Amino acid sequence: MTARNRSVRSGYDPRVGPILALGRPPETEIGPGERLAMNGMGSFDWDLDQGVLELDEAALRVFDLRPGEFDGRPESLVLRVPPEEGARVDYALRRALQAGRRTYGGYFQVTRRDGAKQWSHTQGTILRDKRGNAYRIVGIVRDATDELTHTPDVRVSRPAGERQSLAPIVRLTTEALSRAVTVEEVTAVLTGAGGLERFGADGLALGLVEGGNLRIVGVSGEPVAGMSGLSPRRLDGALPLGEAVMTQRPRFVSSFAELGERFPAVLPYVAAMDELNAAAFLPLVAQARSIGGLALFYRSGDVFTHTHRELCAALAAIVAQSLQRAMLFDREREFATGLQAAMLPRDVPRFDGADIAVRYHTASSGREVGGDWYDVVALPQNRVGLVVGDVQGHDTHAAAVMGQLRIALRAYAAEGHPPSTVLARASRFLAELDTERFATCAYAELDLTGGSVRAARAGHLGPLVRHTDGRTGWPHVRGGLPLGLATALDLHEFPETRLDLVPGETLVFCTDGLVEERDLDITIGMEALAAAVRDGPDEAEELADHLADNLWERWGSQDDVALLILRRDPDPGTSRAPRMHSYVHQADPEGLADARLALRQALEAWQLAELADDLEVAAGELLVNVLLHTEGGAVMTLEVLPEPVRRVRLTVQDRSSVWPRRRSPGEAATSGRGLLMIEALAIHWGVEPRGDGKAVWCEFGPESQRSLLG
Structure with a gap:
């Protein structure tokens, strides 16, 4: 029996409040779940290992979500909880995990379907295993508006049947678009949860101009869902949105029958929109250039008053400015990441007896790039050099310095120098580049025949080792100062540590972006990486994908990440001689x-x-x-x-x-x-x-x- 059926049978409907049950006062039939719901409280159950978050019906109402809109993934709550609001609760949770506390709590704002802001509060109990690792969180979430809000509700009160005013739509859309940085984020604001409500429309389609074609990049609303699969069309005026883009003049249509007469090419699409009767086709113009078009669809045919049309034009101008800014950001970021990619090795050499995988992940926000890098160097006598490093800074200069340092370090390693000498020479090279940047680095030389490893560090993390039985550990690798800084202080000592990597064992090198997060102890990230490696697949490529899927998305890294994995091929012998x-x-x-x-x-x-x-x-x-x-x-x-x-x-x-x-x-x-x-x-x-x-x-x-x- 569903929670809804249980509630009604017990004498309480969570949507309308207490109701009378036959022969009994309603209070005697109200269970724990109903009592929480009556006070605006819902419950949740978060499985941290599986990444599954279960919300009961009352919790879904707190987030203004319908059951079909939530797929059980915590990140899907971004539909209602903006990132900066979620960060507040996320910080409280991480602090509790770091300190080993049993509970946590915090206030945050939910953006409801109509754009209104709602203060909410959550409190959870952290369940841990015998080793103290958190594996599950059970808690409650509730509407806290009455506690914290002292200003009038931003939602617009209006009589039933009266269409929402566009004035708050413009304000709320402007507010939402101000946080969108990329074209993808702008599209998500327009077509995501609450988008149609902000526009007061029943359907929406967003198109961008690309090389003389108009490509639909976002669709929202069931009546226009079929438009999402449209291929790019030539800007020839055969469709109303294309004409609006070409002429830079909006078109308002109150009859789809008249629309079909003027644009015969639109008839196949109109036939699939039998629920709709009106549409506004708005050009998106920035600096006198058409960059796209926005189509708004309505069930009612009498919505286009003079004020409505003026506000639609203003709305299109706001969207156009946001898109232009996002396009510029995307181009700059594409250039920066392209420069970074060009500085990294194009191909990684392959070796008999070892499986190697590398990954590079750009920061999740910002247009600038960092100086993280990896390298794999083929050495004589069946040896291989493994390098991971990070140049100080997050800009194109850091990427340029990284490229020069990577090539120099590679040359020193190829000359046959031991790790301590390689790092000492690299430090002198960086100091002579006439730059104030320093760099951290870890370098290891592996003998693939015997499995011996000589490792040294320059202010960087050492390698993580996964043993053949699945255990993971961070061996103590001695280290020196960061490259460049060591030369400035005349401290060129980079002591080596001798390790052994037996067949079937794995070495994992990474930069600090994979394990470090602001305001948290780095050991939390190191433990998370060790657990992910321990539970991951054996093959290097599959393990790299596993770490990328589980850690980059989990931490939402604000820093670049370089990852290098080497696994020695297993040596099980034969069936007769294992x-x-x-x-x-x-x-x-x-x-x-x-x-x-x-x-x-x-x-x-x-x-x-x-x-x-x-x-x-x-x-x-x-x-x-x-x-x-x-x-x-x-x-x-x-x-x-x-x-x-x-x-x-x-x-x-x-x-x-x-x-x-x-x-x-x-x-x-x-x-x-x-x-x-x-x-x-x-x-x-x-x-x-x-x-x-x-x-x-x-x-x-x-x-x-x-x-x-x-």
């Missing part, structure tokens, strides 16, 4: 336990669970030895050897050149028994050199279990 890898970072306290769990799960999947206890002991000893006695992490490899009698080989690789030695600890010693335990548990074990370090390996099988039992 293989798994795991990297344990020295600064990751949970890495050791996670590696043991991954080892046991792999053995169970390979139907070798009987070896799990011995292998887990051996892995723990070898990994702890690396974490305690070396300055880096460890790569653990577990593989099944393709022999008639299957054996399992465990290998732990580190970057230390010191080989382990067997000792004879005394009875009171607390260490020195690791190799003795491995020698007792394993069939064979040994040490071999690997690059700039070593690998300790040991093999297990049925023979090792028999020796222990004996």
Whole structure:
């Protein structure tokens, strides 16, 4: 049973108030939902993980929305809540999320269907999981006009049947258009929710002049919905809107029959508008040039008084000025973004053994561009250089500096210099450009054969790593000052951090626009990025699309964003000889336990669970030895050897050149028994050199279990 049916059956109709039920006072039948509705309150349920917002009927009335007008997406409320109003509540919510509070609340204005402003209030309870992450918000929303509004209602009171005056229409339309910056936003104001009510019309069509053609770019109103699929038509005067654009004179039509006689080409369209009887075709003229046309349609044929026509002309002039400003903005932004795109690498090289994806996202507002960039450099000996950076400023100068710095840094990397030297030389180059700008940058060099990574930072975020089991983490990568500033202060130290990227793991580099928002701690954005990467798809291209869809739209970034993702191809071995890898970072306290769990799960999947206890002991000893006695992490490899009698080989690789030695600890010693335990548990074990370090390996099988039992 719907909320509407429940309300009526219980003795209350939310549209007309309490009604008498047979044999009982209405108060005894009013439930919780009805009590909220009687006081102008509605409820909502917001699933943050799925991005779905459910509004009950009373909440829809607060927003002046019909059920069919709301699709369950929070961003769809922009039809009634202007961005600057929504930002007020959004700020309160983000502050509550940041501070870990349970509730939040705030006032905001709703623009109703007729253009009137309505003060509203919302209050929500934030539900969190065991880890403290918010996953759901349940709350109420209500009409707060009586509390906060002390001026007369801006809606125009008029007798039933009297058409709305155009004076408030002009005022409200001017107010709405003043916030529209792009042509798309201007079109949304004219054709979106409340557009027809502001114009006092029953149908609307907006056309723009493009290369001698008139193209319909926006339609509103059910009677004229068929016009949305019209292809561009030549401006030849065959249609009334085209004639108005060509002559720059409006045409008012009170009879569609007469319209068909004057314009035979319009007859197919008129036949589909049997509900309409009058229309106004208004040219949109700016600086003596026709830039488009606006058609307003009415069911009544007697609406065009002298005052009405003058106000329609004034309305068209306002729309024309807004469109001209928006067209200029779009052209300037297209030029700026084109310059930015030209400065970025046209193609990203591809490598065997790795999957790479890049994305660049311009800021959501403003005509200027930033200096964010990414780059991928092919290096000798199957290595690849990964670069992400951001030049200070948001203008074409920042983009120009970025282009020069990107090329210089690419050249230094291609010469074979280590990351610390690449950043130091780039800093000197930027300082010599005779610019006061500085830049942040992160550079990493990856050996695709062994998976070793050498990373350095210059005032920038380090990489995010997603491990093969789905865990994500921000490894501690040491860094120096931003490029340019380091040279000015004569501090050219950019220490390197050594990491390992095992097959199947992913590196994610980004600029701060993806994780930083004004007035909020950057750690909130970093946690959101880590969660999105953890829950995203495996492939680099699909993961990049996932981050773009979920984070750029969620944060509504006011800054440019550069994103670079590299994933090493998985190395599962074969069905007869499967293989798994795991990297344990020295600064990751949970890495050791996670590696043991991954080892046991792999053995169970390979139907070798009987070896799990011995292998887990051996892995723990070898990994702890690396974490305690070396300055880096460890790569653990577990593989099944393709022999008639299957054996399992465990290998732990580190970057230390010191080989382990067997000792004879005394009875009171607390260490020195690791190799003795491995020698007792394993069939064979040994040490071999690997690059700039070593690998300790040991093999297990049925023979090792028999020796222990004996």
